[in-house]
Amino acid sequence: MTPKVAQFLADRQPATPCLVVDVDRVAERYNALLDALPLARIYYAVKANPAAPILRRLVSLGSSFDAASWEEVQLCLAAGADSSAISFGNTIKKASAIAAAFEAGVDMFAFDSDEELEKLARHAPGSRVYCRLLVENTGADWPLSRKFGTTLAHARVLMLRARDLGLDPYGLSFHVGSQQTSTEAYEAAIGKVAMLFTDLSAAGLDLRMVNLGGGFPTRYRDDVPEIDDFARAIGRAMTAGFGNALPEMIVEPGRFVVADAGVVQSEVVLVSRRGHGDDQDRVRWVYLDIGRFGGLAETEGESIRYRIRTPHDGGEMGPVSIAGPTCDGADIMYERSNYRLPTALRDGDRVELLDTGAYVSTYCATGFNGFAPIGEHYI
Template sequence: MLSPGLESILARPRPTPFLALDPGVARERYRALRAAFGDAARILYAVKACPEPAVLRALAGEGAGFDVASQGEIALCLAAGADPADLQHGNPVRGPGAAGLAAASGVRRFVTDSAEDVDALAAEVPGARVQVRLSVDDTGSATPFHGKFGALPGTAVALLRRAAERGLEPAGVTFHAGSQQTRPQTYATAVALALAVAGRAGLRRPELDLGGGWPVGYRSEVAGPGEFATAVRGAVDAAIAGGAVEAVTLLLEPGRAVVAPAGVLRATVLRVSRRPGIDHRRWVYLDVGRYQGLAETEGEAIGYPVRVPGRTGAAGPCVLAGPTCDGDDVIYRRTPVALPLDLAAGDVVDLLHTGAYTSSYASVGFNGFGPLEVVVADGA
């Protein structure tokens, strides 16, 4: 069931494709996460998921912090009313001067995962508070993060010590369990490893940043925030009881889990074709595809629910494709999609739970197709 704000947007005819967005839904999702993890846990919204100013304003009004990756995201958060003290620069791939520029905007919290970056932080932002990102198992995720970011345990211990030696404040450890992570146990295992690392580095009361990856039920149910919180708390309690650390301050960086259900991407059918000898199914071409906001369908990692307003007849299988001339612009070939048999060019199609990683991923004009328009619910 969609929110009244989303239904109101979709009730008005307008050119497609566009993303209908209701920041009120993001606000409610934020509150649910906060309730599950408790007021002691600090929530930093991952701006990259959806940097729409109305969403940032809604979350800043709730007291959220923000995970930022660039000066552009910092500027957006400050314009939305965020306190720079509530921003954490979570991207450990920073060019020369980037950390200093962030610090000039008031940011004093940084994530790092390499000796080179620790030294750069020490030079550009002396005394800054840092977390070391740990590489962890990401089994159960739709998009693994292993390899590009994170340090192995022994290296992470050395980096925390190096940070202290260079005059930085080693605050704790962070990790990312993979995007759309559906297994609470994966978080619990990562927590145990992260707190062991913190203890080895001499941090008795570390920050533990659980990162992002919190899942959304796209086409099937997923564990709720309470189940993930229970798994995390169990692992934290075990680490404290085992003497690895004395106390832990929790942070988490949800993006998808907060904003995905706040959006609906409306598209128009350009053509319905039969492809004899190529595929027994119909091919349905939409005016939106991989390059206009559906980047997460690469490898069919994310399966958005699809509906066709106004069509109620029998449905049959189809392949869903985008409008460009690129052969990779096929949305779903393996993922089952059943659309009405009387579907025709000109019909509108809605892709649900598309508030995250759509408008922020859309190209600025590949093949002449423009950026994805965002329409925000009234009153946001």
């Protein structure tokens, strides 16, 4: 938690649950990534947190943007981004969304299938297109599954077809999975990309860009490698794959840029110890006024394990299960991750969930169980 956020919480005592984001910290993280990867252009993944103050700050720093929808394209434009700095990075787009973005000046689009390529040729003629490869997500806390990406062999066919359709076969992308904690995932993926570059070059098609995706991790409860470790691994792999003929490099960080700039403050609704008549009796249940459907969607499967601060830190601790405030039995954040909280914790206490600037506000349900969406403060 940055001093500015701590001060804001102390002074304002905002209604809970709320998310407070230090926009200066966002800028620091953006610059740290720029330092670590000076050869890469940064396309901020808007989906991580599309708040206007964040987008405006990133525009002022010269960032580009990775938009998941026509609506996100509009948010970037409204924040002052130039359409040439926007990539429409979702491989699943309505024809109307492609046409609207193209009309607004966006000329860079992702795809991973014949069908999407046809749509791009029709609704965004001549645009730069890049094909997403399916790569291993081993090591990622929030893997991206088989939903996206295609094989090397299919990507080869698709890129040649893109040229035939009058599109600009710009490059290749991959995504190693969100909150990726292994540098090797990037190295393996870059190796595949380099192979396809060489292969297509032999077929008379010279690609110009490698999109490394996002995935750079934030330190939640467990330590993660430093960004410099990722940068070194990426540099090594790029040199091994491309020698001196380095293509343009793009990264699409979301979590890395905004996660640790944000803090969720929540009120404890209930701490109970229920007589289930078994070993679990000693485990208290702590119910917060935010849960899986109030923004903490990434606690599904206990994937993302946030650090939690309480007013009683330093005192005696005991095991807890942690759940949200709704009547939904699935609204449990942590039952198996060995969380411990102070035994002095009581209902009415305010607690902080740290590093929650990314993937919280937008996952929040509109009104599940009647609860209003999380309050947001950008300072």
